[in-house]
Structures are given as C-alpha cells and as structure tokens.
Amino acid sequence: MGIHPEMHEFSIVKQIVKSILLVAERYNTKKVAEVNLVIGKLTFLNPLRVRFFYNLLTEDTIIKGSKLFIEEKRGVVKCPSCGYEGDIMYEEDPVHHIRIPTLHCPRCGGVVEVIGGRECTIKSIKVVA
Amino acid sequence: MSPLKEVVKAEEGEIYDIELEEDLLRANEELAAKNRELLKKHNVMAIDVMGSIGSGKTTLIEKLVRALKKKYRIAVFKGDLTTTIDAELIERHGVEAVPINTGKECHLDANLVRKALQKINLEDINLLFIENVGNLICPADFPLGSEKRIVVISVTEGPYMVVKHPFIFMNADVVVINKKDLAQAMGVDIEKLRADAKEINPNIKVAVTNGRTGEGVKEVIDALGL
Numbered sequence: 097m098g099i100h101p102e103m104h105e106f107s108i109v110k111q112i113v114k115s116i117l118l119v120a121e122r123y124n125t126k127k128v129a130e131v132n133l134v135i136g137k138l139t140f141l142n143p144l145r146v147r148f149f150y151n152l153l154t155e156d157t158i159i160k161g162s163k164l165f166i167e168e169k170r171g172v173v174k175c176p177s178c179g180y181e182g183d184i185m186y187e188e189d190p191v192h193h194i195r196i197p198t199l200h201c202p203r204c205g206g207v208v209e210v211i212g213g214r215e216c217t218i219k220s221i222k223v224v225a
Numbered sequence: 226m227s228p229l230k231e232v233v234k235a236e237e238g239e240i241y242d243i244e245l246e247e248d249l250l251r252a253n254e255e256l257a258a259k260n261r262e263l264l265k266k267h268n269v270m271a272i273d274v275m276g277s278i279g280s281g282k283t284t285l286i287e288k289l290v291r292a293l294k295k296k297y298r299i300a301v302f303k304g305d306l307t308t309t310i311d312a313e314l315i316e317r318h319g320v321e322a323v324p325i326n327t328g329k330e331c332h333l334d335a336n337l338v339r340k341a342l343q344k345i346n347l348e349d350i351n352l353l354f355i356e357n358v359g360n361l362i363c364p365a366d367f368p369l370g371s372e373k374r375i376v377v378i379s380v381t382e383g384p385y386m387v388v389k390h391p392f393i394f395m396n397a398d399v400v401v402i403n404k405k406d407l408a409q410a411m412g413v414d415i416e417k418l419r420a421d422a423k424e425i426n427p428n429i430k431v432a433v434t435n436g437r438t439g440e441g442v443k444e445v446i447d448a449l450g451l
Contacts, residue, residue, distance in 0.1 A: 103331065104331055104332075104360075104362050104363045107329075107330055107331070108249060108250075111249050112249065115245075115247055115249070119243060119245065123243065129240050130240075138392060138395075139250065139366050139392070140362045140363045140365060140366050140392065141366075187424060189388055189421070189424075191417065192384075192385060192388050194385075194388050194389075196388050196391050196421070196424060196425055197391050197392075197395070197425065198424055198425055198427075199395060199425065199426050199427060199428070200424075200427055207426075207427045207428050210395070214250065214366070215248045215250060215251065216248060216249045216250045216366075217245075217246060217247060217248040217249070217251075218245045218246075218247045218249070219244075219245065219246060220242055220243060220244045220245055220246075221242075221243050221245065222240050222241065222242055222243070223240070223241065223243060224238060224239070224240055225236060225237055225238060225239045225240070225241060
C-alpha cells in the first residue's frame with residue numbers, strides 16, 4: 097500500500113477493529129451488534145472513509161453486519177488570556193473562498209488552545225450474549 | 226483501555242452495552258509524552274520535520290545538520306523511505322542516521338519513535354531531527370514527543386497548500402516555505418502563504434527558504450531557537 101491521499105483512515109480503522117475484537121473476546125461474545133464512534137472534527141478522519149474501511153475490515157470478523165454510528169465532535173477552544181471558551185472559529189478567506197479554522201480568540205484576539213474535537217474514540221459497543 | 230465493567234449474566238441472544246471510551250489518538254499522545262520525558266531526561270531537543278512529498282524536507286535537514294554540527298551533537302531519524310537522499314549523505318556530516326521502517330503506514334507514530342530511541346545512545350546527542358513521512362494530512366494527529374514541529378511546504382505545490390491543510394499548521398511551531406526562487410514562475414504569492422499560516426495559527430513562525438542554496442536556513446535555525 098503506497099501513500100495514497102484516500103487511505104489515511106485505513107490504519108486507524110484497523111486499530112478500531114482490533115480493539116473491538118479484543119473486548120469481544122474478553123466478554124466471550126460471538127457477535128457485535130453495534131459500534132459507537134466519536135470522531136473529532138479537527139482530526140484528519142473523514143467519517144465517510146472511516147465507514148468505508150470499517151465495512152471492508154470487518155468483513156471476515158464477528159463485527160460484520162454491525163450498525164456503525166459515528167458522532168462528530170465539534171472543535172472546542174479555550175483562551176488562556178481572557179478565558180473565552182467555545183466552538184473553534186472559522187474565517188472566510190476572501191481570496192480562496194474557503195472556510196479556514198483559526199486559533200485567533202474571537203473575544204480578545206489572543207491565541208486559543210484546542211480543548212476538544214481531536215478525538216477518535218470507541219465510545220461503546222453492543223454485543224450479543 | 227478502561228477497566229471492564231462487571232458483566233451481569235445475560236440471556237442467550239440478549240444484546241447488551243459495553244462502555245469503552247477508548248480514544249485511539251489519545252493512546253498515541255500518551256506514548257509521545259513518554260518519549261518527550263525520555264528526551265528531556267537526556268537533554269535532547271527533538272524536532273519533528275513534517276511536509277509534503279518533494280517539499281524539500283530532507284534537503285532542509287541536511288542543510289540544518291551542516292550548519293549545526295559544530296554546535297550540537299546530532300542524530301537523524303529517517304522516516305521517509307521514498308526520499309532519494311539516503312542515510313549515507315547524512316552520515317557524511319558525521320551524524321548518526323537511523324532509518325525507521327514505517328511499513329505500510331503513511332505517518333510516523335510515537336511507538337515507532339519509541340523503538341528508534343532505543344537504538345541510539347541518548348547520552349551521545351543533544352539534537353535529534355525526526356524526518357516524518359511526506360504527508361500533510363495525518364502526522365498532525367500523531368505527535369511523536371518532539372519539542373518542536375516543523376512543516377515544510379514548497380511554492381511548487383501551488384497557492385492552496387496552507388488553506389487545504391489547516392490542521393497540520395495548527396499543530397506546528399514553524400512553517401518553512403521552500404523553493405522561493407520558483408515563486409514567480411509558479412505565480413505563487415509567498416506573502417499570501419505566510420498570511421494563511423498566521424491566520425490559522427497566529428503563533429506559528431514562518432521561514433522562507435531556497436533549500437538548494439541554503440538561503441533562509443538561518444531563519445529556520447532562529448525560528449527553532451537553535
């Protein structure tokens with residue numbers, strides 16, 4: 097597998113599948129019915145591609161056929177200067193006509209820190225006893 | 226993984242919930258923190274050099290090594306196996322070069338760096354360049370434990386490189402805009418690229434270079450605080 101722009105989600109989905117199988121084994125279960133993922137909007141992960149690789153990589157496993165729910169978490173920032181806390185701001189670039197995220201604090205113009213929206217979490221799964 | 230909740234005996238065929246709350250990106254962050262601790266313990270400053278394929282990462286590292294080898298004891302981790310400049314060139318400057326085999330992965334992660342750190346004597350060095358894989362997408366989400374992160378882009382990639390990859394600039398300390406000599410030919414406005422990077426990350430430092438001639442390398446050294 098070469099470095100292809102559309103394959104970045106592949107390895108993390110492999111890890112997701114591996115984790116689920118480990119848990120399923122510990123619970124001695126024969127079938128996974130549902131998987132709940134939380135994916136931050138400030139990550140490189142594209143939910144559509146995650147779903148694509150999930151279907152591909154669960155094909156020969158007990159996870160096959162399970163329902164996959166993906167919750168997208170918004171980017172959340174906090175300003176160490178003025179205490180502002182809220183969604184990450186997006187600027188409309190006048191030249192490229194594209195929305196770009198910015199770490200500018202909307203309140204004081206300082207620089208914010210990202211405190212949310214950078215996760216890739218297996219929140220929970222549902223298994224069949 | 227979080228400790229398993231106690232399992233109440235379920236009826237055959239019954240469906241039940243298992244809470245996991247396992248963040249896979251967090252797991253890498255924790256390993257990165259351990260790497261950082263280890264490097265700090267041995268007084269080694271590590272720099273993660275990210276950038277797209279062909280942007281000039283390797284040439285930049287070579288120039289930095291050449292400029293800094295009298296002042297620092299340097300080692301280089303080579304994570305980009307598609308590069309044509311091999312480890313020999315780095316070793317020509319008397320620095321140790323450790324190749325990291327990323328296998329099928331499109332980015333370095335903290336685990337691979339952890340393993341590579343075991344291959345060198347950290348007492349022998351005080352500056353480590355980690356050349357990441359040519360990729361502007363996922364490295365942002367896989368910190369390695371370095372003290373600083375550089376992103377190298379070049380004008381030959383066009384004017385949209387920064388705005389198309391905001392997250393990597395959010396996670397970098399320095400952006401190097403390379404191949405400045407070709408900006409006019411490409412019709413690329415370097416000042417716009419600079420402004421784009423600053424818009425995304427007001428704290429990012431910007432250096433403009435010609436990697437082949439070495440012009441601007443001093444700017445990079447200053448931006449890194451070396």
